[in-house]
Amino acid sequence: MSEPVRMRTPRLLIRLLDSEEAELLLRYRLDNRDHLRPWEPLRNTTHYTLEGCRQTIEAGLEASRSDRGFPFVMLTPDASEVVGTFTFANVVRGVFQACHLGYGIGRRHEGQGLMFEALDAAVRYAFGPLDFHRVMANYMPRNDRSGRLLERLGFEKEGYAKRYLKIDGLWEDHVLTAKIRSQG
Template sequence: MSEPIRMRTPRTVIRLLDVDEADLLRRYRVENREHLRLWEPLRTESHYTAEGCRLAIEAGLEAARADRGFPFVVLTPDGSEIIATFTLANVVRGVFQACHLGYGIARKHEGQGLMYEALDAAVRYAFGPLDFHRVMANYMPRNDRSGRLLERLGFEKEGYAKRYLKIDGLWEDHVLTAKIRAQG
């Protein structure tokens, strides 16, 4: 990864964070702690500290350099606030050329179409410069909003996994979806 990855949408800037932006990530995590809790694994207190955020950013930059994962933030155009986050994770190359997409948005930015805008750019980037063939995204059946978002983005349901991920301390079922790059 020689050049920094940067995407723009009409209302956002999307990129990886730099280590010196740990406080920006800390602020997002703290402000959205309760909002995101229902959709994430249990978090330790260090997840909400500047040092924990610095270490997460370092690990994310290393994952991107190694082509293992890409933890993006979706920022306001001036870069002063994180609107949302998404990760292209669990990268598998070779004959699979695939990744998993995970995402979350700040409570105050829900319902404005910003997550769709960002993930539309993300999927185009995944099928373009990152050269993936398949992007997989899974959601809990009770998360109707996420299901509708993925459907609107062109993801298709491929299955149902019982007790798939441990979210907020409980093993939760998930609907499995994927989007395949168009042939061309």
């Protein structure tokens, strides 16, 4: 992608971060460390440092340039705060044209419909300019909110994977869902 990707929704600015914005990412990570822990892999101490955030952003920009992944942040309209994040990861092109979607939202912003707003725009972008045929998103069965969000976005359950991902140090089962680009 040669042009920087920017999406706007009524309440959010969505884009990739620049490495000079590592402080924004660090503030989000520190503010939501305990809130996100049950839903994420174990994080090392570097994850919560300015240099670790710079490295994450640089790796994300490289992944985007090479069409391997797209780690977006959801920002307040004035770009002063990270509200949440989502990533189109594990991009496979060729006959598959698919990716996995992962996401998280800051504790202060839960329950306001912001993740739905962001992912609704993001999935349209995935099926438009990114030209994906399939977007897959998986969630732990105990995460009812995530299951309801994906259902509202039009994702359909496709299966159940036992001990699928190591989350917070434990192998967790996941419900497998996907949304397919409509024909026409």
